[in-house]
Every structure is written in structure tokens, then in C-alpha cells.
Amino acid sequence: xxxxxxxxxxxxxxxxxxxxxxxxxxxxxxxxxxxxxxxxxxxxxxxxxxxxxxxxxxxxxxxxxxxxxxxxxxxxxxxxxxxxxxxxxxxxxxxxxxxxxxxxxxxxxxxxxxxxxxxxxxxxxxxxxxxxxxxxxxxxxxxxxxxxxxxxxxxxxxxxxxxxxxxxxxxxxxxxxxxxxxxxxxxxxxxxxxxxxxxxxxxxxxxxxxxxxxxxxxxxxxxxxxxxxxxxxxxxxxxxxxxxxxxxxxxxxxxxxxxxxxxxxxxxxxxxxxxxxxxxxxxxxxxxxxxxxxxxxxxxxxxxxxxxxxxxxxxxxxxxxxxxxxxxxxxxxxxxxxxxxxxxxxxxxxxxxxxxxxxxxxxxxxxxxxxxxxxxxxxxxxxxxxxxxxxxxxxxxxxxxxxxxxxxxxxxxxxxxxxxxxxxxxxxxxxxxxxxxxxxxxxxxxxxxxxxxxxxxxxxxxxxxxxxxxxxxxxxxxxxxxxxxxxxxxxxxxxxxxxxxxxxxxxxxxxxxxxxxxxxxxxxxxxxxxxxxxxxxxxxxxxxxxxxxxxxxxxxxxxxxxxxxxxxxxxxxxxxxxxxxxxxxxxxxxxxxxxxxxxxxxxxxxxxxxxxxxxxxxxxxxxxxxxxxxxxxxxxxxxxxxxxxxxxxxxxxxxxxxxxxxxxxxxxxxxxxxxxxxxxxxxxxxxxxxxxxxxxxxxxxxxxxxxxxxxxxxxxxxxxxxxxxxxxxxxxxxxxxxxxxxxxxxxxxxxxxxxxxxxxxxxxxxxxxxxxxxxxxxxxxxxxxxxxxxxxxxxxxxxxxxxxxxxxxxxxxxxxxxxxxxxxxxxxxxxxxxxxxxxxxxxxxxxxxxxxxxxxxxxxxxxxxxxxxxxxxxxxxxxxxxx
Ligand code: ADP
Ligand code: MG
Ligand code: MG
Numbered sequence: 096x097x098x099x100x101x102x103x104x105x106x107x108x109x110x111x112x113x114x115x116x117x118x119x120x121x122x123x124x125x126x127x128x129x130x131x132x133x134x135x136x137x138x139x140x141x142x143x144x145x146x147x148x149x150x151x152x153x154x155x156x157x158x159x160x161x162x163x164x165x166x167x168x169x170x171x172x173x174x175x176x177x178x179x180x181x182x183x184x185x186x187x188x189x190x191x192x193x194x195x196x197x198x199x200x201x202x203x204x205x206x207x208x209x210x211x212x213x214x215x216x217x218x219x220x221x222x223x224x225x226x227x228x229x230x231x232x233x234x235x236x237x238x239x240x241x242x243x244x245x246x247x248x249x250x251x252x253x254x255x256x257x258x259x260x261x262x263x264x265x266x267x268x269x270x271x272x273x274x275x276x277x278x279x280x281x282x283x284x285x286x287x288x289x290x291x292x293x294x295x296x297x298x299x300x301x302x303x304x305x306x307x308x309x310x311x312x313x314x315x316x317x318x319x320x321x322x323x324x325x326x327x328x329x330x331x332x333x334x335x336x337x338x339x340x341x342x343x344x345x346x347x348x349x350x351x352x353x354x355x356x357x358x359x360x361x362x363x364x365x366x367x368x369x370x371x372x373x374x375x376x377x378x379x380x381x382x383x384x385x386x387x388x389x390x391x392x393x394x395x396x397x398x399x400x401x402x403x404x405x406x407x408x409x410x411x412x413x414x415x416x417x418x419x420x421x422x423x424x425x426x427x428x429x430x431x432x433x434x435x436x437x438x439x440x441x442x443x444x445x446x447x448x449x450x451x452x453x454x455x456x457x458x459x460x461x462x463x464x465x466x467x468x469x470x471x472x473x474x475x476x477x478x479x480x481x482x483x484x485x486x487x488x489x490x491x492x493x494x495x496x497x498x499x500x501x502x503x504x505x506x507x508x509x510x511x512x513x514x515x516x517x518x519x520x521x522x523x524x525x526x527x528x529x530x531x532x533x534x535x536x537x538x539x540x541x542x543x544x545x546x547x548x549x550x551x552x553x554x555x556x557x558x559x560x561x562x563x564x565x566x567x568x569x570x571x572x573x574x575x576x577x578x579x580x581x582x583x584x585x586x587x588x589x590x591x592x593x594x595x596x597x598x599x600x601x602x603x604x605x606x607x608x609x610x611x612x613x614x615x616x617x618x619x620x621x622x623x624x625x626x627x628x629x630x631x632x633x634x635x636x637x638x639x640x641x642x643x644x645x646x647x648x649x650x651x652x653x654x655x656x657x658x659x660x661x662x663x664x665x666x667x668x669x670x671x672x673x674x675x676x677x678x679x680x681x682x683x684x685x686x687x688x689x690x691x692x693x694x695x696x697x698x699x700x701x702x703x704x705x706x707x708x709x710x711x712x713x714x715x716x717x718x719x720x721x722x723x724x725x726x727x728x729x730x731x732x733x734x735x736x737x738x739x740x741x742x743x744x745x746x747x748x749x750x751x752x753x754x755x756x757x758x759x760x761x762x763x764x765x766x767x768x769x770x771x772x773x774x775x776x777x778x779x780x781x782x783x784x785x786x787x788x789x790x791x792x793x794x795x796x797x798x799x800x801x802x803x804x805x806x807x808x809x810x811x812x813x814x815x816x817x818x819x820x821x822x823x824x825x826x827x828x829x830x831x832x833x834x835x836x837x838x839x840x841x842x843x844x845x846x847x848x849x850x851x852x853x854x855x856x857x858x859x860x861x862x863x864x865x866x867x868x869x870x871x872x873x874x875x876x877x878x879x880x881x882x883x884x885x886x887x888x889x890x891x892x893x894x895x896x897x898x899x900x901x902x903x904x905x906x907x908x909x910x911x912x913x914x915x916x917x918x919x920x921x922x923x924x925x926x927x928x929x930x931x932x933x934x935x936x937x938x939x940x941x942x943x944x945x946x947x948x949x950x951x952x953x954x955x956x957x958x959x960x961x962x963x964x965x966x967x968x969x970x971x972x973x974x975x976x977x978x
Contacts, residue, residue, distance in 0.1 A: 098144050099162040102128040103136020103338070104173045111425075116141050118333030120192030123445050130424060132417055132442050136173040137187070137337030138166035140305065142194070145331030148309045163301075166336075174338050179297040183220070184213035186230075186339040189304035191311065193332040195324075196446070198540060199317035200332060201308045202241045205375050206234035206339060210295040218271075226344055228274035229266075233374070235281045235293060238300065242307040245288050253280045301336070308334045325903065340441040342434040343374040350434045351403065352378055353388055353414075355422045358430075358450045359507060359559070359568065361457025361627075365389055365418055367431070368558045369403050374434075378558070379565075384577055385558045388414075396503070410440045421445055426467045427476075428458050451507055451568050452477070452484035456627040470634045471978050477631060479945045479972040484508065485628060486964055487573070488619035490606050497614040499603070500592040502553070502578025504610040505564035510551035510573045511604040511616045514597060516585050518545020525549070532603055534590060536583050538563040546572065551605045553612060555581040573607035581612075624659065624967070632660065632967065635974035641951065642958035643969045644720070646938060648672060650711045656963035660970055663720035663807070664712065665871065665960020666938040669787060670728050672708045673701075679733065683744040686730045687758050691782060693748065698786040705787065709794035710801075718804030722871060722938075722960075724850065725777060725787050725824070727813040729767035734759050768885065773814025773850075777824045784824050788831035796841045808845040811871060816855040818863045821847075825866055848934070852876035857922035864929035871960070872919050874939030874947075878906050881915045907940060910947035920954050936960055945972035952976035 100108040100117060102125040109117045109125035117125065121139030128134045140163065147156050167185075171177045176185035186208040191200040209217070209231045218227030239245040254266070257277055263269060269277070285293040294300050311317060312332050321328060342350030353367025368385035370378050378385050386400040387393040388411070393402040404411045414433060417440075421429045430448035434441050450458065459473035468476070487508035490496070512530035515521045518541070524531045525548035533549035535542065537556045546552055546566055551573035554563045558577055567574030582591040588599035592612070597603065604613040624632075644665030645656035653664065673682045678701060685697035712721060735741040738752075741759070745752040764770035777784040788810065795806040810828055815821045825847045836842055847866075851857055852873030860870065879886055884893075886907050896902045902911075910916055919937070926933045936958040941947035943965030951959050952973065961969050 096143070096156065096158065097141075097162070098156055098159050099138050099140055099166045100125065101136070101138040101166050101169050103134055103170065104128070105131045109139060114194050115330070116143065116333075118142060118192030118335070119194055119196060119446055120190060120444060121333045121335050124335065124337070126424075127421070127442055127445055130420065132420070133440055134442050135338040135340050136170045137335060138163075138170065139192075140334040140336070142331035142333045145309050145312055145333070146329060149313070149331075153309075163305075163336075170336075170338055176338075178208055178301075179213070180216075181212050182216055184208055184216050184297075186213075186217070187301070187336050188339055189301070189308065190335040190337065191308040191332050192335050193312075193326075194330055195326065197317065197320055197326065197332075199311070199314060199320040201311035202237070203375065204234070204237050204241060204304050204307075206230045207238070207300050207304060208297045208339075209234045210297065210300075212295075213297070221341075221344060223345065224271040225274065226341070228271050228278060229343065230341070230374075232274055232278050232281060235278065235285070238304070239281075239285050239293070242303050243285065243289060245285055249284055249288075250281055253277060253284065305334050305336075308332060322898075322900075337443075340434045340436045340439075340443075341374065342370075342436065343372055344437050345372055347407070347438045348372055348434075348436050349403065349407065350374060350378060351385070351388060351432075353418065353431045353433070354428060354448045355418045355431070356428045356448075356454070356458055358428070358448050358454055359504065361450065361454030361461070363461060364391060365415060366392060366559075371406070379561060384556060384579060407435060407438065410435045410438060413440050417442065423467070426462070426472075428454075449565065449568065452481040453507060453627075455481060456485075456631055460627040460630050471638070473631060474635050474638060474971070474974050475978060477971060479968040479975065482628075482967045482971060483964070485624070486622055486967075488621055489608060490604070490613075491618040491620045494618040496611065496617065498611050499595055499597070499614050500578050500580045500612045502555075502575040502581075502610045502612065503559055503564070504607055505559055505561075505576035506552075506567035506572060506574035507607045508551070508573035509604060509606045509608065509617070509619060511602060511619075512550040513600050513602055514590065515545075515549070516583070516588060516599060518542045518548070520599075521545035521548040532605060534581075534583060535563070537561060538566065551575075551607070553578060553581075553603075553605050555579060555583050567607075573605055575605045575607060575610050575612055578610070578612060628967075632970055635971045636660070638977055639970065639974040640977050641948075641956060641973045643966055643973060644722075644936070644938075644958050644960040645963050645966055646942070646960050647963055648708070648712070650715060652963050653712055653715045656966055657715060659963055659966040661963065661966045662958075663722075664716060665722050665936050665942070665958060666811075667712060667721065667723045668727065669705070669708075669724060670726055670732075672705060673726075673733060678704050680744055680747050682733050683735055683740075684748050685783075686733055686762070687744060687755055688748065689758060691780075694780060695782050697748075698782055702786050702790050705790035706794045706797075709791055710798045713794060713798035713806045714802055716807075717802050718807055720807040720809055722809040722811050722848075722869075722936075723787075723791055724811040724813050725774075726783055727773050729764060729770050729772040730776065731759075731762050731764065731767060734762065768879070774812050774820045774824055775814065777812070777827075778820060781823070781827050784827045785831055788828045789835060792832055792835040792843055792845075793839075795843050795845075796835065796839050799841070799843075805844060808843065809869060810845060810847050811850055811869075812847065813850045813873070814852060814876070815849040815863060815867075816853045816859075818859065818866055821849050821863060821866045846934075850876075850938075851919075851922045853880050854918055857918035858925075860922040861925035861929045864926040864933055867926075867933075868930070869934040869936070870922060870926050872922065872935070872937045872939065872956075874910060874915060874919070874937055874941045875907065877918060877939070878911065878915050881918060882906060882911070909944050910939075910941040910950055912947075912950050916950055916954075919950075923954055923956070934958075943969050945975070948972040949976045 107125035107128040111126035114122045117139045176183045178185045190203045214231045218224035240247040282293045351369025357366045367388040388403045390404045428448045432444040459476040462468040490509045512532040515531045554576045564576045590597040604617040644663040645661035646666040647653045648671045681700040688694045846868035848869030849867045850873040935956045938960040942959040943961030
């Protein structure tokens with residue numbers, strides 16, 4: 096078996112499409128090499144070795160050692176060096192790389208191959224002993240930390256100690272001779288901790304690092320990450336071993352990261368950051384604030400540090416060409432790592448770049464115009480869930496801005512909240528219902544939970560590619576990074592902004608579009624959805640088969656949904672209209688009357704209010720379908736909660752409060768969600784259905800006249816299990832339609848259908864469809880009733896179920912396709928058998944969930960219906976489902 100694939104010198108044994116075998120990093124290094132780009136030569140040990148390793152008691156295949164040796168020789172020939180050679184030593188990096196990038200895996204070890212001998216040769220060749228010893232001590236620190244498990248703070252202490260004794264403040268002031276002494280201390284520290292010396296043998300170093308990469312595949316951190324992201328455990332990781340190039344060889348050397356387009360806005364402009372005389376992750380670590388790569392970005396940022404373009408024009412020009420070449424080759428925006436060693440450019444990584452939703456849209460649309468992508472491909476390039484980010488507010492341009500400081504606009508959107516300094520504080524405040532901005536010098540992976548809890552993130556250090564910036568963009572949260580004028584004092588709980596003192600708890604606003612930090616709360620604007628959004632959605636709309644409707648009952652929500660492109664209302668929950676203060680008393684009167692006459696009197700008061708509600712909706716939806724569901728929840732939800740409320744109702748009906756209290760007690764149920772609700776209420780109290788039907792029909796007549804387009808009306812009966820239930824209610828509705836027609840002379844087109852939200856309804860769909868003219872799958876209740884799990888009580892154990900791998904996803908968020916989905920499929924098939932062409936939709940939470948939408952497409956539903964803010968997501972997901 097071939098376990099090792101080499102790359103470098105304009106060729107490679109692997110290629111970009113071999114990610115499962117070589118991991119993402121290895122496959123793309125191979126591809127770049129074959130494209131003739133300057134990639135330091137190296138080789139990839141395949142993911143199959145990782146699989147073998149765990150299947151065989153953590154041992155390697157027999158042929159591996161020889162294959163690694165041969166590959167090292169190839170690299171040696173390509174570089175004119177030899178691994179472990181005392182005159183011309185080859186140094187390498189050891190890098191992990193799974194199919195998808197995965198935090199939790201072993202950190203990269205740089206400068207491997209250095210020892211007491213080779214360090215001298217490296218220094219002599221570079222004419223710079225300081226550089227050589229600096230690299231050696233970095234290697235000992237890194238290797239001891241990630242491979243040998245020695246706590247890195249011990250090394251820091253030695254270093255600090257040395258600086259203090261010699262009154263030095265910067266690492267760069269430490270001389271070569273001093274480093275030699277420090278290295279000795281580092282080595283004895285390792286020996287003391289491990290009981291054996293720091294490995295001097297390069298082979299031992301290499302196999303130690305390789306073992307550490309494979310070992311890190313099964314660490315708790317890596318496992319957790321895989322579980323959260325649905326990454327199978329048997330994928331395994333690859334190991335990349337690559338000749339070192341040095342960005343820390345003085346002022347003509349540098350290291351950096353770049354995006355071929357702006358990952359925040361999508362603008363077609365090379366975008367990135369670098370540091371002179373630096374190595375590895377210095378740029379993203381936020382230790383020094385990096386410099387811009389292009390002149391353009393430098394000017395826009397108003398930076399006084401020179402750009403790479405100005406500083407190293409030749410290397411820059413080559414880099415720019417390579418960026419263009421890679422983008423055209425991969426037909427996607429790339430995220431790159433590079434190093435310049437004494438003026439010579441080297442490429443160290445390329446991959447598809449993470450981007451904001453705004454950037455994803457712009458890049459997809461631009462690339463179609465540039466001829467790089469087809470419209471279908473562009474549709475597939477945007478992740479539907481990410482559109483959510485675009486729906487975030489921005490600061491009203493007319494609002495007054497009290498600017499406290501300015502940082503980098505690291506992630507778009509604006510947010511206001513109280514200042515907190517730790518992730519724990521952020522979480523606690525969030526749990527208490529407060530909105531906070533997480534303010535930190537810089538963030539690290541331990542801050543993820545705090546970033547989740549915060550409305551936005553502000554850092555005083557680090558650039559556009561710092562941890563805070565990258566993670567915030569991924570989360571769709573506003574972020575201002577690298578606001579260097581802020582002095583954050585965690586201990587005192589203060590931020591000093593050029594003399595202006597802000598305290599923990601003070602409200603600030605951050606503007607991710609400009610990088611401004613503003614005092615107090617600032618007026619925001621809701622986003623407008625035109626431009627690239629409109630174009631891509633237009634393509635999506637042309638491709639999708641299913642319609643997208645919304646769940647809405649207020650005029651405000653309905654209008655928003657229309658703007659977002661809803662093609663009708665799939666679910667209007669009439670009971671939501673019952674809670675408004677002007678009518679709740681009448682609703683309570685209706686419920687608490689123990690006789691039909693009393694109920695009818697109260698319903699008569701509600702009729703005009705409901706009529707107006709419906710009229711508004713019909714007018715906004717102007718001829719688009721509107722599905723109105725009759726009263727659904729158990730009556731006790733409307734009952735007065737306090738004595739005062741009870742008194743009000745008693746006075747309104749003119750009965751004794753005590754009698755009323757008794758009636759309220761009678762209405763109590765053990766299990767209201769499975770109790771007297773839905774069509775069961777309408778069967779008991781048909782006058783409720785009559786009032787609602789009258790309000791609906793009268794409103795339809797009026798709205799039809801007013802708008803000139805007849806209302807497209809669908810009346811939906813909830814919680815039907817028996818065909819007979821539907822028939823009883825339907826009779827009342829039909830009678831009311833006839834009555835209103837008689838009174839107004841207007842013939843109204845309407846359909847009567849049902850929610851399918853009980854297993855019995857799904858199974859009996861063939862029978863029920865004899866009466867029902869449409870079905871809407873109410874998958875919230877259907878999930879509850881299929882699993883026998885109450886949604887409101889599920890939180891206490893569903894988390895455990897997920898952790899133990901019993902279920903992959905919360906079935907209330909993403910449709911359980913095997914179980915609940917099976918019922919939806921059965922319901923659809925049986926319904927269609929009875930009534931070919933019966934209209935089928937879904938109106939649970941799942942109607943706005945992309946993977947559930949794919950399922951709906953696969954069984955041929957006619958539409959999905961979801962909350963207004965998810966309508967754009969559903970439109971895009973429905974289009975993707977057809978491609
Ligand atoms: P990650 O997946 O965390 O980005 P990488 O393996 O890409 O880890 O490397 C971490 C850092 O080390 C990056 O900045 C990378 O460019 C740098 N690096 C890796 N290999 C080499 C090498 N052979 N020479 C110089 N720098 C390297
Ligand atoms: Mg890393
Ligand atoms: Mg990398």
C-alpha cells in the first residue's frame with residue numbers, strides 16, 4: 096500500500112480531489128505544487144495510516160518507516176539538504192490536516208530537526224547565529240508543549256527570569272550567547288519533567304511528532320468538535336511533513352495570511368496581513384498588530400506601517416499573480432498562508448476562505464458575471480442559514496455618534512450592550528436576559544461560549560484575521576478588533592479610551608461596518624434586501640419548485656414576510672390575536688360562560704375585531720394564499736391569572752367572582768396539550784368556529800372589494816384525528832360561507848383543509864382527504880405526538896441524548912426524517928391517492944430548516960411555511976434542494 100505522497104518542485108503524487116486520503120491541507124499543497132507554484136517540498140502521510148493506527152493497537156503499517164525515509168530523501172534532494180545532516184541539515188514542519196479543518200487537532204511543530212549540532216550549521220549558513228538559536232528555542236518550547244506535554248508556562252518563566260535579571264524588555268534584545276544559556280535551561284527543564292533528555296535525534300523527534308498528530312485525533316477536544324459538526328470518527332487525519340522556510344530571517348523575511356477577496360464585504364480585492372521577521376502563527380496570534388498587504392488596504396485603514404506591496408514589491412507582485420491563478424483554478428475565494436524568506440516567496444496553504452454572508456453573496460454573484468460560475472453553482476455556494484447574518488441591523492446614518500474609539504471593522508452588523516470582560520460574565524448576563532458586548536484584549540478558543548452569549552465582540556489587539564475576527568464572522572456577530580487606543584484593565588473592570596473611562600456594565604455600541612465604538616445605545620436600521628441578495632434570490636426563485644409561505648398573524652410580521660419574499664401565509668394562528676388587551680376580556684367572557692348564549696354574546700364582541708385582523712392580512716397578501724387556522728390551544732391558556740383579572744371578567748359578565756373561579760378550576764386539565772384543544776373545542780363549542788368563519792368570510796368580501804383581487808382563502812381545522820371531527824366543523828364553515836354569500840351577494844372561493852399533526856391523521860390521511868381539500872403538516876405537534884415527547888420538557892434530557900449519540904439533532908429543530916418524516920410521507924401518499932393533486936404544505940418550525948426543506952422537496956410537498964425572518968433561508972434552501 097502507498098501510505099506516503101510527496102509534493103514539491105513543480106509536481107506531486109496527490110491532487111486537490113484526494114482530500115479524503117490526504118486531508119485538505121495535504122491535497123491542496125499537492126495541487127499547488129502541480130500548478131508549479133513555489134511550495135516547500137514535503138510529503139503527506141495518509142489518513143489511512145491514522146485508521147490503521149487505531150485499528151491495530153496504535154501501531155503503524157510495516158512499510159511506513161521505509162516510505163517516510165524515502166520521502167525524506169526526496170525532500171532532501173529537492174532542497175539540497177539532508178534530514179539530520181550536520182553540514183546542510185533539513186528542517187521540517189509537522190502539520191496535521193483532516194478532510195475539513197478541525198480545531199482540537201495537534202498544533203503545528205516548526206523547526207523540527209534542530210539539535211545541538213544542526214543549530215550550528217543553520218546559523219553558519221544564514222550568517223546569523225541569533226536566528227538559529229531563536230529557532231532552536233522556539234522548537235524546544237513548541238515540541239515540549241505539543242508533543243511531550245510539558246507546560247509551556249514553565250518556559251515563559253525561565254525567559255522572564257532571564258530578562259528581569261538582565262534588565263531586558265523584548266525577546267529581540269536577547270543575544271545569541273544568551274539564547275545558548277536559555278536553551279540549556281529549557282533542556283534541563285524538560286529532562287527534570289520527563290526524566291529523560293530532550294530528544295536530540297531528528298528521527299526520534301519526527302516520529303514523536305507524527306505520533307502526536309495521530310494521538311490528537313482521539314483527544315476529548317477533537318471528539319467533541321467532531322460530534323458538534325457531524326464529522327465521522329473514522330475519517331482520520333493526515334500528517335504533513337514539509338521543508339521549513341523562514342520568515343524570521345531578518346528584515347527581508349516575512350510571514351502572512353491573505354484572502355483573494357475581502358472576506359467581510361466580498362469586494363474583489365486582495366486582502367491580507369503580514370509581519371516582518373516573524374514565523375508561523377505570529378500573525379494570527381495577535382501578539383503584534385500586523386500590517387496590510389496592499390497599498391489600497393493600508394490607505395483605507397489609515398495605517399502608518401508600510402504595506403507588503405511597498406516593502407517587498409517583487410515578492411508582492413508574484414504573490415498577487417499566484418492569488419489570481421489559484422482563484423481561477425479553484426473557482427472560489429481562497430484563504431492563503433505564505434512566507435517570504437530573504438525576499439523569496441513560498442506558499443504554505445490554500446483553501447476555500449470562510450466569509451460573511453454578505454461576502455458569500457457578492458462573491459457568488461460577481462463570479463457568475465466573471466464567467467467563473469454558473470447560476471446554479473452560485474446558488475449552491477451560499478449557505479442558506481448564513482443569510483440570517485444579512486438580516487442584522489446596522490446603525491442609522493442619521494443617528495448621532497459619540498465615538499469613543501475606532502478599531503478594525505472585523506465582522507459586519509452593529510450591536511449595543513453592556514460591557515463585560517469575561518466569557519463567564521457574558522454568559523451569566525445573557526442568562527439573566529441582558530445584552531452584552533464582550534470586551535477583551537484578544538480572544539482565544541476558550542472564549543467561544545462568551546462570544547456566543549454576547550451581542551458583539553470588541554478587542555484591543557489583533558487584526559482582521561485574529562481569532563476574534565474569524566470566529567465572530569463565522570457566528571454572524573458584529574466585531575470590532577484591534578482597537579489599539581483602548582486600555583483594558585480586567586482587574587479594575589475599566590476601559591480607558593484616550594482618557595475617557597468606561598466601566599463594566601456601561602452600555603456601548605459597536606459598528607462592525609466602520610470599526611467604531613460608540614458610547615450608549617444608538618438607533619439602528621433594519622437591513623434592506625436588494626443588490627446581490629436580490630439577484631441571487633432571483634436565480635433561486637427561478638429554480639425552486641416549492642412555494643415559500645410564512646407563519647404570521649400580525650400586520651407587521653406579514654409585511655416583513657412579504658418583503659422577504661413570502662408567497663402567502665401558510666399559518667395564521669388566530670389565537671395569537673386573542674391576547675391583545677382590547678379583547679382578552681371578551682375572550683375570557685366567552686370561555687367562562689357556562690352557557691351557549693353567554694358564549695355567543697362574548698363572541699359577538701370578538702367578531703368585529705377578528706374581522707379587522709383578517710382584513711389587514713388579506714390586504715397585505717393581496718390575492719396570495721392565506722391559510723387561517725381556527726382556534727387551537729386549550730382554553731385555560733386564556734384564563735385570568737390574578738384576582739384582579741378575575742374581578743374584571745366577573746364585572747363584565749355580571750356574575751359572582753367566586754362562581755367564576757369555580758368555572759376556571761373546572762377548566763383545568765392534567766395534560767392540556769393532549770386535552771380539550773384544537774378541533775375538539777370546535778366540536779364542543781361550534782359557535783366559536785361559526786364566529787371565526789364569519790369574521791374570515793366578511794373580511795374576505797371587504798378586502799376583495801378594496802384591493803380588487805379576490806382573497807385566496809384556506810381555512811384550516813387543527814388537531815384532527817378523525818374524519819368525523821373535520822366534517823362537523825366543516826359543515827359549520829360551509830353554512831357560514833353560504834350565509835355571508837346570502838347577505839353580501841358575493842361568492843367567495845375558499846378551501847377547507849386540516850393540519851396533519853397527529854399520527855392517526857397521517858395514517859388515516861386517505862379517509863380524511865375525502866373531506867379535506869388541503870393538508871398542512873404541523874410538524875411541531877407531529878414530532879411531539881410521534882415521539883411522545885413534550886417540546887417544553889424536552890430540554891432536560893435531549894441534550895443528554897445528543898451527547899450519548901442517541902439522536903443527532905434536536906428533532907424540534909431538524910425534522911426526524913426516519914420517524915416523523917415517514918408519517919409525513921405516508922400522509923402525503925394516502926392523501927394524494929384519495930384526492931389527486933391535493934395541496935400539501937408544512938408549517939412547523941421545520942419549514943425554515945434547510946435539511947428539513949430538502950426532505951420536503953424529496954417527497955414533493957407544494958410549499959413550506961416558516962417565520963418571516965427565515966423566509967429568505969427557505970427560498971434559497973428550496974432552490975438548492977432541486978439542484
Ligand atoms: P493551522 O492548520 O493551524 O493553520 P498550519 O499547519 O497551517 O496550522 O501551520 C501553522 C503555521 O505554521 C502557519 O502560519 C503556517 O504557515 C506555518 N508553517 C507551517 N509549515 C511551515 C513551513 N514548512 N515553513 C514555514 N512556516 C510553516
Ligand atoms: Mg493552529
Ligand atoms: Mg494553516
